[in-house]
Amino acid sequence: MLLEIRDATKIYGSSGGSKDEVVALQDFNLKIPKSPASITAIAGESGSGKTTLANAILGFVKLTSGQVIYDGQDIAHAARAQMKDYRRDVQAVFQDPFGVYNPFYRVQHVFYQVIRNFGLNHNRAEWQQMIEEALNAVGLRGQDVLRKYPHQLSGGQRQRIMMARAYMIEPRLIVADEPVSMVDASLRASILDVMLRLKEEKGISFLYITHDLSTAYQVGDQIYVLYQGSVAEKGATFSVIDRPRHPYVQLLVDSVPVPDPDVKWEGEVVFPPEEEMRSSVASGCRFYSRCSQRLDQCLQQQPPLYQVDDSDHQVACYLMST
Amino acid sequence: MLDQNQKPVVLEVEGLRVYYETPAGDVLAVNGVDFQLYQGETLGLVGESGCGKSTAAMGVLQLVVPPGRIVSGQVLLDGQNLLDLSERELRKLRWAKLSLIPQGAMNSLNPTMKVNRQIQDVINAHLDRTSKQEIRDRILELLQMVGLPERVYHMYPHQLSGGMKQRVCIAMAIALSPQVIIADESTSALDVVVQRVVAQTLLRVKEALGVSMIMIGHDMGLMAQMVDRIAVMYAGKIVEIALVKDIFDQPAHPYSQLLIESVPSLKEHKPLKVTEGITHDPRHPPPGCIFQLRCPLVMDQCRQQEPVSQEVRPGQWVACHAYQSSEADQ
Numbered sequence: 293m294l295l296e297i298r299d300a301t302k303i304y305g306s307s308g309g310s311k312d313e314v315v316a317l318q319d320f321n322l323k324i325p326k327s328p329a330s331i332t333a334i335a336g337e338s339g340s341g342k343t344t345l346a347n348a349i350l351g352f353v354k355l356t357s358g359q360v361i362y363d364g365q366d367i368a369h370a371a372r373a374q375m376k377d378y379r380r381d382v383q384a385v386f387q388d389p390f391g392v393y394n395p396f397y398r399v400q401h402v403f404y405q406v407i408r409n410f411g412l413n414h415n416r417a418e419w420q421q422m423i424e425e426a427l428n429a430v431g432l433r434g435q436d437v438l439r440k441y442p443h444q445l446s447g448g449q450r451q452r453i454m455m456a457r458a459y460m461i462e463p464r465l466i467v468a469d470e471p472v473s474m475v476d477a478s479l480r481a482s483i484l485d486v487m488l489r490l491k492e493e494k495g496i497s498f499l500y501i502t503h504d505l506s507t508a509y510q511v512g513d514q515i516y517v518l519y520q521g522s523v524a525e526k527g528a529t530f531s532v533i534d535r536p537r538h539p540y541v542q543l544l545v546d547s548v549p550v551p552d553p554d555v556k557w558e559g560e561v562v563f564p565p566e567e568e569m570r571s572s573v574a575s576g577c578r579f580y581s582r583c584s585q586r587l588d589q590c591l592q593q594q595p596p597l598y599q600v601d602d603s604d605h606q607v608a609c610y611l612m613s614t
Numbered sequence: 615m616l617d618q619n620q621k622p623v624v625l626e627v628e629g630l631r632v633y634y635e636t637p638a639g640d641v642l643a644v645n646g647v648d649f650q651l652y653q654g655e656t657l658g659l660v661g662e663s664g665c666g667k668s669t670a671a672m673g674v675l676q677l678v679v680p681p682g683r684i685v686s687g688q689v690l691l692d693g694q695n696l697l698d699l700s701e702r703e704l705r706k707l708r709w710a711k712l713s714l715i716p717q718g719a720m721n722s723l724n725p726t727m728k729v730n731r732q733i734q735d736v737i738n739a740h741l742d743r744t745s746k747q748e749i750r751d752r753i754l755e756l757l758q759m760v761g762l763p764e765r766v767y768h769m770y771p772h773q774l775s776g777g778m779k780q781r782v783c784i785a786m787a788i789a790l791s792p793q794v795i796i797a798d799e800s801t802s803a804l805d806v807v808v809q810r811v812v813a814q815t816l817l818r819v820k821e822a823l824g825v826s827m828i829m830i831g832h833d834m835g836l837m838a839q840m841v842d843r844i845a846v847m848y849a850g851k852i853v854e855i856a857l858v859k860d861i862f863d864q865p866a867h868p869y870s871q872l873l874i875e876s877v878p879s880l881k882e883h884k885p886l887k888v889t890e891g892i893t894h895d896p897r898h899p900p901p902g903c904i905f906q907l908r909c910p911l912v913m914d915q916c917r918q919q920e921p922v923s924q925e926v927r928p929g930q931w932v933a934c935h936a937y938q939s940s941e942a943d944q
Contacts (some may be wrong), residue, residue: 337805375923447663475777476662477832478876481886503805506835510886533880547810549835551877553858560814561807583923 529606
């Protein structure tokens with residue numbers, strides 16, 4: 293396995309009283325194989341724990357329990373040298389293509405800094421060549437962007453430059469946290485396309501974190517749908533989105549506005565305001581109070597993941613137990 | 615422009631230009647926008663960020679602040695040109711005839727005031743001598759209309775979820791039964807399921823009141839669900855305006871086509887449509903068509919002459935030389 297996450301749990305505010313505990317991520321498991329390269333989508337609404345997951349993988353957040361294992365090595369116990377390799381092999385692209393740049397520097401500064409930090413090369417001509425190659429991989433040309441300041445570029449260009457920066461380091465995995473949510477619709481495709489090409493041509497895997505099911509559907513091989521810190525449903529993207537089984541995932545898929553004026557939403561969703569305000573149940577299924585098909589059983593214990601077909605499609609719902 | 619159904623026009627915008635002053639010259643954010651809003655209809659105003667859709671809305675509301683300024687144009691509400699009114703007259707009219715559900719409405723509520731006070735402020739500013747009981751009843755009625763429980767009356771904004779705050783903003787916007795509501799990306803920061811709840815609330819309230827609405831946004835899926843007509847904006851101009859069905863089924867302008875093709879779908883796995891996003895400097899639009907730098911169909915004529923809006927099908931208006939030349943050939 294390239295990356296394996298075992299029983300990852302993150303509880304915020306757990307040191308003090310137990311009243312204010314927020315379980316951001318609970319018993320989360322994930323595997324990304326070394327090959328073939330793949331895109332794993334992590335989907336969920338705000339507060340579902342998807343960014344906590346990204347931050348745990350990138351080492352910004354320490355898990356309360358569980359392990360992040362990269363290439364057989366638990367990163368919490370990695371030696372300094374191993375950690376440096378990890379930092380190089382696992383790159384990140386963030387949501388905001390405006391905030392990641394220092395506005396005082398030209399775009400080329402981003403690349404120079406990476407080259408310096410990782411001691412990639414010593415010769416200026418080679419630097420230029422590497423940068424050019426990385427930019428070409430994302431469909432840009434150095435002469436068009438390197439001498440510019442960040443504000444002179446579109447959001448799509450800025451985000452592709454971040455992809456180029458990540459690519460230049462030749463990583464094996466890129467953690468992309470909402471990379472297209474702040475980019476215009478007509479340019480979104482250019483970034484998703486770069487992800488697909490880096491996967492196909494360069495063998496780079498992606499962890500694609502998003503709240504947008506439709507882009508996850510477009511590029512994801514696997515999908516994990518999170519609800520309040522737990523996996524509600526996971527499996528091959530086609531299988532999960534085309535035939536969702538978990539009541540929450542069904543509601544979610546059903547609520548994505550269909551870009552067709554002839555297909556209108558059917559019925560109104562009503563959910564209790566208490567639930568909107570996130571006073572979730574202490575035990576049992578997190579979706580209990582919103583669920584239209586709840587059983588008594590659901591309150592007692594959180595449902596485990598049930599296999600629903602011969603593929604890797606799994607659903608955390610007692611309705612699947614029979 | 616005539617409506618096929620002969621509905622009365624509520625709001626008419628003509629030749630609206632809003633520029634932002636910068637040291638390097640004016641940014642032509644809204645550069646000659648014309649449209650009409652009919653009684654009871656929802657008009658979607660779509661385009662990418664920076665195309666001027668929010669600025670156009672601020673122009674309609676007369677809320678453009680420096681360095682922005684309205685350069686020219688007319689905004690006719692009930693036959694009255696809002697550009698001729700004094701600030702005092704405008705203040706009477708906002709909320710009462712023309713209201714706004716702002717972008718990121720969750721942050722536009724005053725955190726130190728309870729919900730009832732905020733709504734009460736809107737009502738008090740316009741209606742004198744309304745009894746306390748009447749106001750209270752009205753606020754509760756408004757909360758009920760947007761699907762919020764009575765308890766919300768006594769709550770502070772921080773006690774509410776994003777979707778609930780958004781609905782408080784809707785309640786404020788309809789408090790004085792305006793003729794026109796402008797909703798600026800009012801659901802874009804919400805989760806999908808909550809977005810659906812808020813969007814459906816907005817639709818229901820709009821139907822119940824028979825109010826006209828301008829909905830600004832970039833989510834074409836949401837537009838398909840919510841609006842009757844769509845105006846597609848690019849670089850400060852409306853390049854196409856048509857019934858929502860026509861925009862989706864047979865978009866005419868190359869930019870509208872691009873926009874429709876790039877809508878991701880959960881129904882089909884279509885190849886990604888990749889386009890270059892290089893737009894001209896908004897301070898110096900090129901002569902001719904504004905879309906020429908990105909247009910796959912660009913012709914010599916597009917670099918010289920600005921296309922005028924023409925009706926290519928009933929109710930579908932497009933500013934593109936591709937259609938004008940084909941007409942000239944015939």
